[in-house]
Amino acid sequence: MTVSLVSARWIVTGVADRHTPVIHSDAALAHENGRVIAVGPAAQMRADYPGATETRYPQHMMLPGFVNSHHHVGMTPLQLGSPDYALELWFASRLSARDIDPYLDTLYSAFEMLASGVTTVQHIHGWMRGPYSHVHGTASAVLNAYRDIGMRASYCFAVREQNRFVYEADEDFCARLPPDVGAAMAAHLKAQAMPFADFMQLFDDLVAENRSELTRMQLAPANLHWVSDDGLLAMKEKADTAGVPMHMHLLETAMQKAYAKRRTGTTAVKHLHKLGLLGPKLTLGHGVWLTEEDIELAAHTGTCICHNCSSNFRLRSGLLPLMEYEKRGITVGMGLDEAGLNDDRDMLQELRLALNVHRVPGLDDDEVPSCPQVLRMATEHGAKTTAFGAEIGRLDAGRYFDAVVIDFDRAMYPYQDDDIPPLDALIQRAKTQHVAAVMVGGELVCENGRFTRIDRDETLEKLAQALSKPRTDAENHRRWLRREVFPQVKNFYRHYLDEEPAREPFYGNSSRR
Numbered sequence: 001m002t003v004s005l006v007s008a009r010w011i012v013t014g015v016a017d018r019h020t021p022v023i024h025s026d027a028a029l030a031h032e033n034g035r036v037i038a039v040g041p042a043a044q045m046r047a048d049y050p051g052a053t054e055t056r057y058p059q060h061m062m063l064p065g066f067v068n069s070h071h072h073v074g075m076t077p078l079q080l081g082s083p084d085y086a087l088e089l090w091f092a093s094r095l096s097a098r099d100i101d102p103y104l105d106t107l108y109s110a111f112e113m114l115a116s117g118v119t120t121v122q123h124i125h126g127w128m129r130g131p132y133s134h135v136h137g138t139a140s141a142v143l144n145a146y147r148d149i150g151m152r153a154s155y156c157f158a159v160r161e162q163n164r165f166v167y168e169a170d171e172d173f174c175a176r177l178p179p180d181v182g183a184a185m186a187a188h189l190k191a192q193a194m195p196f197a198d199f200m201q202l203f204d205d206l207v208a209e210n211r212s213e214l215t216r217m218q219l220a221p222a223n224l225h226w227v228s229d230d231g232l233l234a235m236k237e238k239a240d241t242a243g244v245p246m247h248m249h250l251l252e253t254a255m256q257k258a259y260a261k262r263r264t265g266t267t268a269v270k271h272l273h274k275l276g277l278l279g280p281k282l283t284l285g286h287g288v289w290l291t292e293e294d295i296e297l298a299a300h301t302g303t304c305i306c307h308n309c310s311s312n313f314r315l316r317s318g319l320l321p322l323m324e325y326e327k328r329g330i331t332v333g334m335g336l337d338e339a340g341l342n343d344d345r346d347m348l349q350e351l352r353l354a355l356n357v358h359r360v361p362g363l364d365d366d367e368v369p370s371c372p373q374v375l376r377m378a379t380e381h382g383a384k385t386t387a388f389g390a391e392i393g394r395l396d397a398g399r400y401f402d403a404v405v406i407d408f409d410r411a412m413y414p415y416q417d418d419d420i421p422p423l424d425a426l427i428q429r430a431k432t433q434h435v436a437a438v439m440v441g442g443e444l445v446c447e448n449g450r451f452t453r454i455d456r457d458e459t460l461e462k463l464a465q466a467l468s469k470p471r472t473d474a475e476n477h478r479r480w481l482r483r484e485v486f487p488q489v490k491n492f493y494r495h496y497l498d499e500e501p502a503r504e505p506f507y508g509n510s511s512r513r
């Protein structure tokens with residue numbers, strides 16, 4: 001390969017601190033073999049690399065590609081028949097989701113992510129029916145889809161050993177149901193059960209089979225209620241041996257906080273600490289319901305958090321106290337989870353959402369998120385929560401050249417006062433239609449909304465054709481099962497929080513008196 005240049009009006013290589021982006025004006029970036037070699041003044045770079053081909057973006061800002069640090073599926077739960085219930089009820093509603101080709105399904109959301117500037121996704125796969133061959137085949141289809149479209153994926157399969165439907169043993173929940181429904185539910189849950197050793201085998205097999213610069217593997221205990229303490233310890237040992245990070249859903253809802261107290265007699269975070277799981281290689285997905293002491297412990301151990309803002313609103317989970325994490329220097333990534341507020345994967349909108357929902361009443365700038373801060377969450381901090389770590393997330397020499405180029409002039413037309421710092425203006429105004437180019441490993445994979453490797457219209461038509469067919473018997477059976485068990489799930493949780501003390505919110509955005 002030879003060196004190539006990309007020049008732009010501004011190149012943002014990263015964020016120094018929450019008030020200071022690192023911006024090079026009238027700059028060029030040199031890259032070779034998929035990695036950044038240097039960034040500097042355009043004139044200087046042209047002199048340093050004479051004869052290098054140059055792609056020019058004269059009215060644009062180039063930023064590190066975004067990292068969606070928490071993602072599961074292609075077509076959204078809403079599209080597949082699950083409304084935005086509270087998380088615990090929503091799980092039950094997911095029973096009736098139709099079977100979709102995993103390759104096409106993965107492409108569906110990859111189109112949305114890439115179009116909004118996401119170059120790396122943390123794909124937390126799972127909730128599949130066994131046997132192992134089916135799980136392995138589905139995982140491989142997901143990974144192939146990302147590689148084919150040219151997107152970087154940090155992949156994990158969510159390990160679930162127990163309590164697969166509500167926060168109690170499967171057999172106890174099934175015993176609450178009328179006998180025919182209970183038997184059908186037991187059979188459904190048994191089909192998802194896989195021996196613990198198979199989950200570890202899946203990791204080993206996928207590592208061996210997916211050696212690619214675009215793909216990395218990591219491990220994922222799905223959530224505290226889904227994994228035994230023995231399972232958590234075994235996974236921690238496996239992760240340490242393999243040198244990979246772990247991503248674990250934790251404290252997404254108040255019910256999960258209450259579950260942890262019942263199971264462990266303490267908080268979920270203190271329990272994980274006792275087991276030795278906390279540290280910079282563990283990311284807590286959601287992390288909405290940490291106590292002040294839990295947050296101190298996360299800060300002290302260097303544990304990462306992933307903020308899934310849209311999802312937490314949609315599924316009535318609560319609001320993570322972002323600024324409590326920020327002021328303690330905790331690494332916080334950003335995840336779109338199932339989908340954002342518009343039921344799609346629009347990272348630019350998610351940045352704006354995270355920027356605005358934590359704007360508590362007051363006058364001090366340090367009490368609320370800044371534009372560089374949310375950009376760092378969606379780039380460098382998100383990167384740290386994936387298996388790529390410091391290989392991505394900034395446009396510094398040595399890192400992969402993953403970038404998003406946004407047409408600044410079009411996004412600001414007809415006027416933007418230059419007293420507003422350009423990055424702040426961009427984060428507050430740019431939309432997906434202003435994304436001019438997305439590069440992964442130096443390759444142009446999306447240009448003005450068009451994908452260079454895979455035809456979007458053709459792919460979506462295949463999905464439309466497949467889903468226009470009538471439901472299969474198995475799909476109809478699961479739909480019946482959902483209808484039957486849903487009221488029982490609601491009953492199960494009706495008094496789950498009755499013993500909990502009154503809440504003392506971190507933020508207070510309104511007042512009764």
Ligand SMILES: [Zn+2]
Binds near residue numbers: 072124285337338
């Ligand atoms: Zn999730």
